[in-house]
Amino acid sequence: MHITLYRKYRPKGFDEIAGEQEIVQTLKNSLKTNRLAHAYLFTGPRGVGKTSIARLMAKGLNCLKNGITDTPCNECENCLEIAAGNFLDLIEIDAASNRGIDEIRQLKEKINYSPTKGRKKVYIIDEVHMLTKEAFNALLKTLEEPPEHVLFILATTEPDKILPTIISRCQRYDFKTVNxxxxxxxxxxxxxxxxxxxxxxxxxxxxxxxxxxxxxxxxxxxxxxxxxxxxxxxxxxxxxxxGITPVKIIDKFIEIIDNKNQSEGIELLEDIWKNSIDIELFFKDLAKRSKDRMLKGDLKVEKGLKIIDTVYEVLSKFRYEEDKKLVGYVVLNKLTEINIQKEIVIEKVIEKIQEPSIKDFTGTEDIFVGEIQETITLNFDDIRKSWDIIINEAKKVKLTFGAFLVKAYPKDFRENTMIVGFQNDQSFAKSMMESEPYRSLFLDVVRKVLNAKVMVKYELQEVKNKEKVTGDDFSKKIIDFFGGEII
The missing domain is CATH 1.10.8.60 (Helicase, Ruva Protein; domain 3)
Structure with missing residues (x-):
């Protein structure tokens, strides 16, 4: 009969355990000196050796050839029966399917019987966190003062679900994932x-x-x-x-990101889709590959972190979207826009460069050159003409400006101060614009666009001398801002 590799190569001795050297050494010392606790709690992820080590402890306690030992012989009758899983004094209980108080009562009834063939009865309770509260309470006294011939080993992947009173009665060992x-x-x-x-x-x-x-x-x-x-x-x-995406395809996609070639990226995503590669898994593999290349030093840390952040941000945001190919387009779009937005930075320039008047400015070219003028003649008409430019530049600095200012308007300009008006239902947006860092960032944008050291003040009141903003108008502004459509 075929035996799976995991069972075939189950550790026969402590030296065959992969990882967990500190835990293994401590338990070996306990066996070697016969200084054992009456109950142990093994916690940690699945498949890291909790049950295997528990069985090795049963071997070490019941080996006929070497006595109580950290090196069981694996030749005597007891060792062979433990390895085969039919040793009468090794009782393994699956708490997931035996979680009630009745099962624990049956355990308590049998626990006082002496071992049949070995020195000690070893009870291994796997997934012990699945026991009911009543079952835990029934187990408490037994764990605290078990018979001399009994050893308990509790194993769990979720220690936070175990009652503190149970944990306090055990010697606890926390297993980690294997490196x-x-x-x-x-x-x-x-x-x-x-x-x-x-x-x-x-x-x-x-x-x-x-x-x-x-x-x-x-x-x-x-x-x-x-x-x-x-x-x-x-x-x-x-x-x-x-079903892992080939590394060559992932590296090609990273190259596409470097070149910001969206059309080639779409073609690659289409090929991935046609080859039945899961798009979501592809992007998770992309994140892992970026991590590996960062650690090797052949991908800039800033770019690698940006890829990982974008992948998991988009996958989380659209986790319920059925068409994962569209989600892939969103990831591609965000990654190919890395570092292409201009940052607004105020710089002191030694030479004073004459700037064109704000009245003559109509384009969206790079207007942030030269130093800000100490004095410049502005009027309310200049402010109104520049308002859309101010909003667009503010959104480049922080996207949320677009949401806070969507219903704001230039109300007045007096005493070198631009008054920004908000309707009465926009008190939250007004308070956010008055808080840091929004206040300072927006002030910097205004001064750069107007090329003057003006001040900004926010007022909350109804729109006057301005066409009322209807619900449809407001919806249109939101749609234009986020680039969406009404459905």
Whole structure:
């Protein structure tokens, strides 16, 4: 009968455990000196060795050849039965399916019986967080003062769901995900024993797909072995079996981002879609690849972080959108706009450059050159003519200006101060514009556009001498601002 690789290569001794060196060493010392707690709590992600170590402790306690030891012989009757999973004094309970108070009562009734074949009865309660509150309470006294011949090992992936009174009665060990070095070493050992070869890129892909779970990585490796005919596992085969986007395609997409070539990016996304590659998984792979290239130093940190941030921001925002190809276009659009918006910066220039009058300015060219004029003659008509330019430039500095100022208007200009008016229902927008950093940023924009050191004041009142803004007009402004449409 076929035995899965995970069961075939389950650790037979503490030295075969991948990772968790500190925990392993502490438990070995406890066995070596026979200074054991009556109850242990193993916490951590799935597939990192919690149950395997618990079974090794049962071996160490019941080995017939070496006695209580940190190096069980794996030859005696007890060791072999524990390895096969039919040792009478090793009781494994799945709390997910035996979570009620009745099951715990049955456990308490049997716990006082002496071991049948070993020195100690070992109770391993897996996924212990699934027990009901009543079951936990029934277990409390037993955990605190179990019979001398009993050892409890509780295992869980969610320790926050366990009652503090339970945790306080156990010696707790927190397991971590397996690092790449330890996982690689264990996988290479299995591959060599199975008579296969594998490249480094495939090992890294397995590690990334496993999420640091040793059990998952071995299961992934078994899939690759089953799908490999010539006993040579390559990255191309790994990408195909795991459904991972080929690295060449990801690197090509990063190059498209560098060149800000949106049309080529759309073509690439179309090819990905036609080849049945999941768009969402593609962008997650893009984020992982960006991380790897940043760590290697062949992708600028700023650009790599921007890619990762944009990918997860858009995927989260549109997580309920069924057409993932459209979501891909949104990601492409945002990434190809990286660093192309102008930043408004106030600079002191030693030479004074004569600027054209604001009255003569009608375009949207780069107007921010030269120093701000100390004195310049402005009137309310100049302010009104410049208002749209001010709004557009403010939105370049901070997009939210467009939302706060969508119903604002230039009300007056007196004593070198521009008065910005808000309707009575816009008190929130007014308060935001008066707060930092919006107040300072908007003041800088106004001074640069007007080329004068004016002040800005905000007033809340109804529009006067101005056509009333209707609901339709306001909706149109919002639509124009966000580039949307009414549906």
């Amino acid at each position: 790449y070095k330890d996982m690689r070493e264990h996988l290479v050992f299995i591959i060599d024993n199975e008579g296969y070869s594998i490249d480094e890129e495939s090992l890294m892909a397995i590690y990334e797909s496993s999420g640091g779970s040793m059990r998952d990585s071995i299961s992934i490796l078994e899939r690759l072995i089953i799908n490999t005919e010539n006993k040579e596992i390559t990255i191309e085969k790994t990408e195909d079996v795991l």
